[in-house]
Amino acid sequence: MGTFKIEGGHQLKGEITPQGAKNEALQILCAVLLTDQKVTIHNIPNIIDVNKLIDLLENLGVKIQKIGSSSYTFKADDVHLEYLQSEEFKKDGRGLRGSIMLVGPLLARFGKGYIPKPGGDKIGRRRLDTHFEGFIKLGAKFRYNREEYFYGVEAKSLKGADMLLDEASVTGTANILMAAVLAKGTTTIYNAACEPYLQQLCKMLNRMGAKISGVGSNLLTIEGVEELGGTEHTMLPDMIEIGSWIGLAAMTKSEITIKNVSWENLGQIPMVFEKLGIKIERRGDDIFVPEHKKGYEIQNYIDGSVLTISDAPWPGFTPDLLSIVLTVATQARGSVLIHQKMFESRLFFVDKLIDMGAKIILCDPHRATVIGHDFESQLKATTMTSPDIRAGVSLLIAALSAQGTSTIHNIEQIDRGYQDIDSRLRAIGARIVRVD
Numbered sequence: 001m002g003t004f005k006i007e008g009g010h011q012l013k014g015e016i017t018p019q020g021a022k023n024e025a026l027q028i029l030c031a032v033l034l035t036d037q038k039v040t041i042h043n044i045p046n047i048i049d050v051n052k053l054i055d056l057l058e059n060l061g062v063k064i065q066k067i068g069s070s071s072y073t074f075k076a077d078d079v080h081l082e083y084l085q086s087e088e089f090k091k092d093g094r095g096l097r098g099s100i101m102l103v104g105p106l107l108a109r110f111g112k113g114y115i116p117k118p119g120g121d122k123i124g125r126r127r128l129d130t131h132f133e134g135f136i137k138l139g140a141k142f143r144y145n146r147e148e149y150f151y152g153v154e155a156k157s158l159k160g161a162d163m164l165l166d167e168a169s170v171t172g173t174a175n176i177l178m179a180a181v182l183a184k185g186t187t188t189i190y191n192a193a194c195e196p197y198l199q200q201l202c203k204m205l206n207r208m209g210a211k212i213s214g215v216g217s218n219l220l221t222i223e224g225v226e227e228l229g230g231t232e233h234t235m236l237p238d239m240i241e242i243g244s245w246i247g248l249a250a251m252t253k254s255e256i257t258i259k260n261v262s263w264e265n266l267g268q269i270p271m272v273f274e275k276l277g278i279k280i281e282r283r284g285d286d287i288f289v290p291e292h293k294k295g296y297e298i299q300n301y302i303d304g305s306v307l308t309i310s311d312a313p314w315p316g317f318t319p320d321l322l323s324i325v326l327t328v329a330t331q332a333r334g335s336v337l338i339h340q341k342m343f344e345s346r347l348f349f350v351d352k353l354i355d356m357g358a359k360i361i362l363c364d365p366h367r368a369t370v371i372g373h374d375f376e377s378q379l380k381a382t383t384m385t386s387p388d389i390r391a392g393v394s395l396l397i398a399a400l401s402a403q404g405t406s407t408i409h410n411i412e413q414i415d416r417g418y419q420d421i422d423s424r425l426r427a428i429g430a431r432i433v434r435v436d
């Protein structure tokens with residue numbers, strides 16, 4: 001179990017460039033299985049989850065070549081389906097959430113797709129019904145081995161269908177979409193997730209020869225095609241990382257420029273931080289966060305009532321930034337209610353912030369009220385364990401703003417989504433070391 005030691009209370013300054021998007025990478029990498037042609041992908045983040053998925057593809061027989069620091073080619077012209085039945089796959093397939101999206105492409109191209117219950121953050125129930133209900137609608141037979149938590153779908157051929165998803169699941173939409181592109185006839189997916197990463201996947205599939213319309217909306221129409229060809233694709237910058245750095249800048253009263261953020265794909269992210277009173281300047285495609293010498297003040301609603309920040313499927317605010325927003329609010333002027341609607345166990349990390357001196361009332365598993373300190377009392381350093389990726393980064397930001405030296409254990413949770421976080425933060429002045 002790795003550990004960070006962080007000496008807090010120092011201002012940072014400089015530029016930071018976001019890595020390629022983790023959650024886009026997981027979709028795009030699975031899509032390479034849809035063709036026997038070469039697919040070239042750029043801006044792939046070097047993080048644990050992505051590397052685990054690349055290993056799974058390699059074990060499936062995909063030929064992989066690293067052609068640059070973050071660029072790879074993939075060729076799935078000789079896929080070893082027997083690996084899917086192996087004990088090794090039952091273990092490795094569990095290692096991350098994104099592995100679930102291997103199922104759609106495998107089912108579409110080879111008539112079968114299997115997966116052990118995938119991993120990812122333990123942040124509440126993470127059901128897979130939407131995925132499998134979609135595959136069943138396309139004509140697949142479903143089986144589930146309860147003892148081994150092993151899921152499987154099989155079909156001689158898939159047939160297009162109209163479906164209304166029970167929820168706008170991000171990985172569910174990607175998975176069903178990747179099956180539908182090779183189904184016979186037309187599929188419509190209503191209540192589809194439509195975040196930028198899914199739009200990227202649709203665009204990539206269309207470049208490969210798929211016929212998807214409605215990209216960016218919650219109604220996708222897919223005319224099935226016989227086969228797909230190769231393509232070249234570049235990942236967007238990671239919007240959750242961008243939001244993390246905005247929060248970091250404000251809470252450490254630092255002047256930070258976040259480079260090449262792809263503004264048009266940030267949705268509500270800048271707006272939500274602005275509601276906390278954080279100044280964000282657009283400079284070309286960069287975000288400039290000035291030093292907040294006098295702190296930042298949370299806005300109330302027009303009628304004077306307390307601000308609520310909650311998550312919702314895109315174009316709503318992403319649940320993956322709520323832990324960071326909550327943490328940054330602990331030093332604001334004013335109060336805010338954080339309502340995490342999607343996940344039921346994602347707010348328990350506030351106990352650690354409370355230990356550090358933050359004023360937070362956990363109302364129930366989904367809601368927490370934060371009463372900001374306005375920097376009148378600095379958070380105190382402590383020892384903590386990172387429970388999930390975003391809580392981990394939130395605690396790291398809290399530690400960088402706190403007085404004294406904090407210790408964060410279980411930093412693999414952070415490394416699974418943030419590339420070289422310690423050296424990138426050291427480059428802008430953070431005092432953070434990795435101790436084992």
Ligand SMILES: CC(=O)N[C@H]1[C@@H](OP(=O)(O)OP(=O)(O)OC[C@H]2O[C@@H](n3ccc(=O)[nH]c3=O)[C@H](O)[C@@H]2O)O[C@H](CO)[C@@H](O)[C@@H]1O
Pocket residue numbers: 023026097098124125126127167168169170171172313318319320341342343
């Ligand atoms: C690898 C990956 O891409 N992971 C992301 C993906 O996970 P993932 O695709 O697993 O998440 P889903 O979109 O399926 O659902 C997330 C949670 O929200 C609930 N839900 C979802 C949609 C909805 O309309 N109502 C609702 O309540 C689900 O029941 C579930 O508890 O999307 C989540 C939601 O943005 C993000 O937190 C994860 O980082």
Ligand SMILES: C=C(OP(=O)(O)O)C(=O)O
Pocket residue numbers: 022023096097098119120121320389390417
């Ligand atoms: C919850 C997340 O990831 P995963 O779905 O991989 O657990 C996340 O990226 O915040």
